[in-house]
Amino acid sequence: MWVGEAFALGKDRAGGVDRLRAIGEHHGFSVHALQREADRTEVISSSAIRSAILGGDVARAYRWLGRPFRVSGEVVHGAHLGRTIGYPTANVVPPRDLVPLADGIYVSQTWLPGRESPHASMTYVGTRPTVNSGERLVETHLFDFDGDLYGNVIDIDMFERLRGDEVFDGLDALIAQLRNDEAAARAYLIRGMDLSAED
Numbered sequence: 001m002w003v004g005e006a007f008a009l010g011k012d013r014a015g016g017v018d019r020l021r022a023i024g025e026h027h028g029f030s031v032h033a034l035q036r037e038a039d040r041t042e043v044i045s046s047s048a049i050r051s052a053i054l055g056g057d058v059a060r061a062y063r064w065l066g067r068p069f070r071v072s073g074e075v076v077h078g079a080h081l082g083r084t085i086g087y088p089t090a091n092v093v094p095p096r097d098l099v100p101l102a103d104g105i106y107v108s109q110t111w112l113p114g115r116e117s118p119h120a121s122m123t124y125v126g127t128r129p130t131v132n133s134g135e136r137l138v139e140t141h142l143f144d145f146d147g148d149l150y151g152n153v154i155d156i157d158m159f160e161r162l163r164g165d166e167v168f169d170g171l172d173a174l175i176a177q178l179r180n181d182e183a184a185a186r187a188y189l190i191r192g193m194d195l196s197a198e199d
Contacts, residue, residue: 004045005033039064056102056161068109068157071098071123071138075149078139079132085175087182089124089139090149092156101125101138101158103165107185110140111155119145122185123156126165130174143186160188 001024009015021031037044044064052060053069061069073092082089090110094100103126109118123140140156162184168174 001029002032002034005035007033050099053099053101056104056106056164058101058106058158059160062159068159069101070155070157071095071101072153072155073138074151074153077150078137079128079134081128081131082139082141085171085178087141087175087178089141090154092138092140092154094125094136094138102161103127103136105162105181105185106158107160107162107188108140109157109159109189110142111157112149113152113154118157119143120186120189121156122162122181123158129165130168131171141182143182 007017017033024031049061049064058069073095075090078091106123108121108123110121111118119142121140121142123138125138127134127136162181
């Protein structure tokens with residue numbers, strides 16, 4: 001059995017690695033304790049990763065996980081507003097068993113069925129307060145894409161949160177901001193993702 005060096009068990013977490021080793025000797029298994037990893041001064045743990053995702057800091061989660069945080073799901077119908085303002089989206093209901101992302105706009109790449117490489121995209125997470133607040137969705141706009149994805153399962157990798165959710169004074173203001181978001185997302189993806197980048 002492999003555990004972290006800070007492993008604890010039992011009432012009030014009174015037992016540690018040594019207690020687990022004793023149990024292992026009695027039941028015929030060995031125990032190996034792994035040293036905790038740290039990123040600068042912060043210990044990397046599942047709790048810290050969940051906290052980063054909840055706060056929208058997917059760049060930090062990416063660095064700690066060694067891979068992007070991913071949301072997967074079947075593309076469902078939404079309100080179809082995006083296509084009328086030039087930003088059609090592939091909508092996915094956030095999986096209930098996944099750590100929920102903070103609302104906002106993210107730089108993303110989307111894996112489509114049958115494709116060997118991901119498609120550049122930007123993703124909105126939230127309830128669309130400017131137009132029709134409702135069910136919380138993950139809505140991904142794929143750059144330079146034209147196709148029907150309804151009913152397909154897609155995988156969305158999140159790289160960077162560009163901004164939190166906002167309420168805009170009408171559609172014109174929303175569209176203007178989406179253009180800025182698109183430019184920022186494209187620029188990020190062109191630069192490439194650097195795991196060693198400073199916060």
